[in-house]
Amino acid sequence: MRIPKRVAVIGAGSMGSQAMWRLAARGAEVIGYDRYAPGHDRGAAGGESRIFRAAHLGEPGYIPLLRLADRMWDRLQRETGHALRRRSGCLVMGETDSPAMRTLLSSSAGNGLDHEVLDREDLARRYPQHRLPEGHTAVFDRMGAVIRPEASIQAAAGRAEQLGARVHRYTTVREVAPAARGGVDIVTDQGTDHVDAAVVTAGPWINTLLPDLPRSVDIRRLISSWHIPTRHDWFAGGAPAFVRATPHDCYGLPSPDGLSVKIGLSLARYLPVPDPERLDRTVRPEELGIFRELIAELMPDLNPDPIRLSVYMEGYTDSGNPLVGHLPGEDDIIVMAGFSGSGFKLSPAMGEIAADLALDGTTDHPIDFLAPAGVGTA
Template identity: 60%
Template sequence: MAARKRVAVVGVGTMGSQAAWRLAARGAEVVGFDRFAPGHDRGAAGGETRIFRSAHFEDSRYVPLLRHADGLWRRLQEETGRELRRLTGCLLMGPTEHHQMATVLQSIAEHDLDHEVIDAEALAKRFPQYRIEDGDAAVLDRHAGFLRPELTVLSAARRAEELGAKIHRYTPVREIAPSGDGVVISTDAGSERFDAAVVTVGPWVNDLLPDLPWEVDVRRVVSAWFVPVGDTWAGEERPAFIRTAPVHCYGLPSPDGVTVKMGLSRQLHRPVADPNSLDRTVQPEELDVFTELLRRHLPGLLPDPVRLSVFMEGYTESSRPLVGPLPGAENAILLAGFSGHGFKLSPAMGDIAADLALDGHTDQPIEFMTTLGRTAA
């Protein structure tokens, strides 16, 4: 019988909580380390809701991973007894000639996804809260909806602990160093050796791994919540939505039906020089882009937000995540730079991290990502 592997999970957030769950479910001895505690709002896993969708704007090769994630979302809900995801659909809107609309239609056709193309006249009747323009297309991704980020991270971490994992809260890791056929994790309390480590520190990746040959661009993300003028958002169908152009934005009706959350794309986020001193105050001029978006595309929302929150996300130059063994430390598996796409994929990526940490390879199709070492069988 093979010896039980000891695996450290450094950063128990979006990816780390899922990796801890999948590793513990497969019998590993799991020890997690987090500079705060699972479910905190200082990284990317905040804001009450995130979008889950089956169709993909960026690359149709994500779809098999989304299907793998879909099954694991169902499993995590069953194991925890919590509603972590609700399928309400997601409207994908934008100019027909825009490359992202072409990619999403390609992913739908290639993978036979459940969808509906809605013309402008039908959209105006069925979803009067949206205003589309001449030349726009609208596609309803039916197997889509919203996820609860804070509850998900908490639930995955607690499930990992129920399966035997140990999580050190408020314990930042200072160094990860290779040691023979393992790794040494150093904190302010001392050093400990493990057979492998999964490194999922989100916006702190550049701090912890300053010699990483791939730069992760950390950005400050603003989310804003708006109140509807009337009852146009109160219909039976309340899908999430994404608009590709002229300004890329997304939104989700809140679970309680009172507000609509909105967010923006990478280009409109400010760089973060130091993730330890994030400016969490939103200045009035930062709201101008939201005001214009509401005027042009969402006139049924009052223009002044009732709530604002600031988070961080890590982006790569290619918008594809960094996945695989760290250079010079084959037993340390990095997951970083998901460029705003990661939360819906997180159970699948946690499972992939478990594959790489325990078996040294994965059968999941991740070759199109920025893979850092041997990752395929």
């Protein structure tokens, strides 16, 4: 009888919960650890909604990974019976001649994505809740969806447990170290576990656990702000999620309860987080002012006073591409970090890839461009 591989997953958040699910489904003995509990809101995954979209503003390498993620989201919903993703569509709006919009338009057409290009008049008729300035275009991505992050993490972790995974909640891993006898030692305050391989998915805490990453991950503080519409038909037209590219960088999602619209800002507005255990959750008046200005200009039918404000954190890399793969020189330690504000949609694909890497040492999925040491140096 083949002895199952023993695999540790450190951080049962967005990526880790999916890695646990896929590893357990493939027969591994899975031990998960989280400093809190799956579904908590202290890291990168809180705030009730995340955008899924296939229309990508940059790197074309994401398209096959998004397609894999799309299939895996359906599979997780089927296996768990939970409604985790609503096909709302996603509107991406920006200056027609900007490099980001040009890439989006050409890659959407070139990759056969199910989309529609809308000019100002089309948008005003179909989605009057959004104002589109002169010289801007909107792309409606029909694969776009709203995902429920906390529910998804709980569903994936719960499914992994059903399949035999053990999850140590409220257990902080202090060290992940290659063991002299092969495999990896996982050190917690309760003791040391020895495993064949470790998948490190510590999100915004990655630098605390692995301080010598080959590419740096910069932890930033993100504010989400929820606003009630002042017109009753704000949610008309299927209430798509939306992304506004340059020069108005922001994004938003209708709340799953249908009451409000959540708005988030662009990376340029995010402050650094020197210590993830001491995230500053106080929103300053000047930060609120940014939301007010955006609302006045782009979505004037939203009430500028928020009904909820929440602060989260996320790891960003210089390129915007996460680190996904074996740590250089370590055959048994896999890292997935630095998802740069757009990882949630990919998380079940990352779970599948984590299982490939931990169990087979390699994957057929195209992730070379995400190599932890950078492209061409892995």
